[in-house]
Amino acid sequence: MGFVLKRVAQMVAVIIAATFLAFTAMSYLGDPLFNIVGFHASVDCDAVLAGEIEDVSGQGGTDVGDCEVVEAAREKYHLNDPLPVRYGRWVGDVVQGDLGVSFKNSMPVTTIIGNRIPKSIFLMVVAEIFALIIAVPAAIRAAYKANRVFDKSATVSSFGFISLPNFALGVILFYLFVVKWQIFPSRYEDDDLFSRLRSTVLPGLTLALPLAATYFRLLRTDLITTLQEDFVLMAKAKGLSDRWIMFRHVLRPSLFSLVTVFGLSTGGLIGGALVVEQIFVIPGLGRTFVEAVIRDDFPLVLGLVTIISSSFIAINFIVDLFYSVIDPRVSRET
Amino acid sequence: MKTFKRSFGLLLVIGLIAAACGTDGDDDASSSASSSAAVATTAAPVATTAAPAAAVETSEDESTLPDLGGRTVSVAIENAYLPYNYVDAETGEIGGFDYDFFGEICNRLNCELDYQEFAWEATIQSVGDGTFDTAGGGITITAEREETLDFTDSYISVDQRLIVELGEDRFASLEEFGQMDELTVCSQTGTTNAETAIENFGEDRVVLFETFGFAVQALLAGDCDSVIMDETAGQGYQGENAESLELLEGVLSADELGVPFPNGSDLVAPFNAAISSMKADGSLFELGSKYFTDAFTVTYDDIGDGAYAEEEVVPVAGGTLRLMMEAESDGINPTVNRFAISGHMMAGAIFDTLVWVTDDPCACVFVGGLAESWTSSDDLKTWDFKIRENVEFHDGTMLDAETVAFAVGRQLADPLISLALKPVLDIAREGGAVEVVDDMTVRFHALRPHVDFPTYFSGQLGYIPSLAYMQAAIEDPALNQMPVGTGAFMMDSREQDLMTRVVKNPNWWYNDHLAAGEVLLDAIEFYVYTDSELGAGAMEAGDLDGVSTSSIDAAMILRELADDGYQVVEQDLGEETFAMMNTSKAPFDDIRARKALTYATAKADYLEFIGQGELRSADTWFPPESIFHNPDVKQEADMPEMAAPLVAEYCGDNPDNCSDGKINMEFQYSGPSVIQDRIFDVLSAGYEPYFNVTKDMLLQDDHITQTAIGMFDFLTWRQMGARNPDGDGVWIVCDAIGVLSLNWPRYCDPARDELVYGARGNTDRDAVVQAWKDVAAHVQESYTYVMLTHTLWNATYDPRLRGMCSFTFPDGTEPYCRGTGGGYGSYSTMWFEE
Structure with a gap:
């Protein structure tokens, strides 16, 4: 129990650190005011109000009235407060379930994220399933017959997939399966589960193939190592079948690296989703994230950082718990 | 001889039109038909059978003609082929030689005509398989067609002859011409004329042109020695430049036109009888005079599409x-x-x-x-x-x-x-x-x-x-x-x-x-x-x-x-791609720096690498198609040698804004974007010898903000090109300059404003157009924009x-x-x- 509590405390600390970093970065790198009052944000209103700036032509441009609007906005959004105070206020709102409204379109951040997160999760789950379906059987086969033709060719292609960037793989798949053979749709479809699955196959594969390659290489190495353990020799001597040995005795102790990387890879998946969602027109979190950052959409970026970092940490927490399932010694030791 | 023919004959020479229909290989009757529209007026009747003048008497054997007893004869007809058959585009009335010709025949044979509009392409086949009894459209009798069709005797003949320059003295006849291997025959691609020429003189001597008119021009220019044409005997060539051309003695080929029937049709004999009676009494001659001379004035512009008319489509709702x-x-x-x-x-x-x-x-x-x-x-x-x-x-x-x-x-x-x-x-x-x-x-x-x-x-x-x-x-x-x-x-x-x-x-x-x-x-x-x-x-x-x-x-x-x-x-008429300079701060507050940059612009490279040869260069604000376009305004580019002295002069006066003898400047653009990076590379390469170019890539929002508040030296932009330039005034008037500006280069020119506002209040359209042409000249002289291309929209x-x-x-x-x-x-x- 102490283990779980400790991990939860760690999680909260990490989330606070992540959001505070994001909050600080956004405050200094972007100008939240720009999204509220537009161009006037860039004007040195102190100077205008003090009458120091002369209007170039005597007409047009920002005048005192506009700068009053800027001041009002500063007040309203507490932009004159020191950063820690603003962060504290934001955390207070978040705890009450209020992530604020997006500068982009004034929609509540929770609504936007709530709208988009299911699509991204669906995509990532599909990708992980694909990756495992491809990697695990391939690794088992390759490990059995290490250094034979299948193993070698699988190893070579896995190198290929690891080095191939997402966008290139995505565009290749798009060209072949969408344009040329017209097997899959060119964009996300949300009519029913089938159409959602169908339109997620290609983006799922784009994410899954490099991942599968990584999984394959890890699992294959671990399996080969385990297969050389004495207990395997012992099992063989006992006359157990290869199949029984593999699935009953070898696979489970060989899963450690895979499970660890599985947890960590969700971070990479979120990054990969940015690109893949653009190519396959999926209105998921990735696209929203990129646009929010480009637009300095303060509340939305923070909301996304909160959600993404929390889920990343949560997944890895679950992975940690899973260690003890794979190997009961893990929980006993802690 | 000519006079004789004109008086007594009915040899009908119908121009390229007939030639088009006279060939099996021609699968596009309508296109060659339209290309020869002009020739229709040159057609004239000539005798096919030297019918004696005496034959004009009322035929004595009209009574002996067979009686078809009111039998219906179906006729496939295009209604799009002058002068044989057409529909008047305005009145919708049908007309043409075929109607009069078949009408007169059935008049004599006591038959009913059932005209069915049908495209030429499948006509021969459809008559052959009995879908129709016969067809109109001036069909040439050929051996190939006779395999599936039975033709009546010829009722019209088409001659193909050569025209040469008036006063041609190198040869006097077709025979002589044929023997001189260095002489060429010109013709129009894809016509029976071309085929005939090749058959007679060999491919090497035949030069083909897109239209008949081009061939004639080539003849006049001396690039051809002759042009083959469908001849209007007795009238000669009557097209353009007829006064400087003449017909060469001799006929290359004479195509005979007959009425087609399915093999073994019992209508051939009665039709032959009727045709010969029409020849005998001169009514065929009269018909020819009506349709194959200058008397026939209908052109392809006057008629409808006939069998080729698209069916009137009724829009369907839904979808x-x-x-x-x-x-x-x-x-x-x-x-x-x-x-x-x-x-x-x-x-x-x-x-x-x-x-x-x-x-x-x-x-x-x-x-x-x-x-x-x-x-x-x-x-x-x-x-x-x-x-x-x-x-x-x-x-x-x-x-x-x-x-x-x-x-x-x-x-x-x-x-x-x-x-x-x-x-x-x-x-x-x-x-x-x-x-x-x-x-x-x-x-x-x-x-x-x-x-x-x-x-x-x-x-x-x-x-x-x-x-x-x-x-x-x-x-x-x-x-x-x-x-x-x-x-x-x-x-x-x-x-x-x-x-x-x-x-x-x-x-x-x-x-x-x-x-x-x-x-x-x-x-x-x-x-x-x-x-x-x-x-x-x-x-x-x-x-x-x-x-x-x-x-x-x-x-x-x-x-x-x-x-x-x-x-x-x-289309690329709606928007311009250009770059602009900020005249409110150094270095581009000095026109020498602006001019130098404009001259040094690598526009040719821009068109090649960015435009990929597909984009049109923009010289000024409006595309050439616009009524506001001022053809006298053409911005300079690719003249680095002119930039050098200006830069030297500027740097002499403003050493703070230069280093190593080059003017310092920032090149701002909106990114991340591969194409914008490429534009930066191409343009900077041209500027590098005279400018120290610093890259300043900004996200789009920042890019626009910096532009509006004047925090830039030089940047690329896309705008203008409103069809009514009144709305574009805002980008250049002095009023639009302020802490925030829409006059991005912040260049104030009161004379230019006067033109813009003057045009705005002017009801005289010509004056407005002129005013905008003058504005373009003012804009050019201010050297604030570097015009690049007209944006292409697909x-x-x-x-x-x-x-x-x-x-x-x-x-x-x-x-x-x-x-x-x-x-x-x-x-x-x-x-x-x-």
């Missing part, structure tokens, strides 16, 4: 149009969100504008949209817009003056829009620039006398949402995604960054003015593909029905789709989509249709052919 957008819009509330192209694409379906602009070269002829009409005070400064009655919003509320005033007022609250309109509307006026006069009248106060004032309400400022909606959207900004307008389509659903769907408005106020009486499409779906090339791929995959893009790479993919029947339209539509440019205004005039659709209700006339 969903799926369009690509290259970007997503923040929202679709015109009073809150600033629309770029994607915003306008959607808003064009949901909203109507107060004012519509017609397809007029100056874009200065307006038609009432939501504003039924307008009047202005004599000084052109006070404008009363009468709002249309009985216009219902999608939420059931009605349009009125208050709504319009509220909508315009909301837009003016946007700092940038109000800045843009400061030189136009009297915003500082007490009581505001917009007033409600009565329920249905809104008054606008213009800052200056303004002839084309309504143009400002033909775009985003003219979109009017419902009042209840606008007020609700202030409270709940989420409503900006679900606008309520008056347009042909109503919002149905919207998922940002994926798809926005609008559905047909069954109660559109404009329905009564539509030919179909209703909006045809059920729905339009706008899909966001931020990568246009992938969008083009989606189009190819059948996931989209329409794509509009300015990406050259995507355009190249889309062009290939034309082979599959996709409708591809490209619009590609599904093969089945129709009615993209069918929308008409109530008075019958039309909007300007770039083929890109959208806007001004043009979605309402689109439909899918089954």
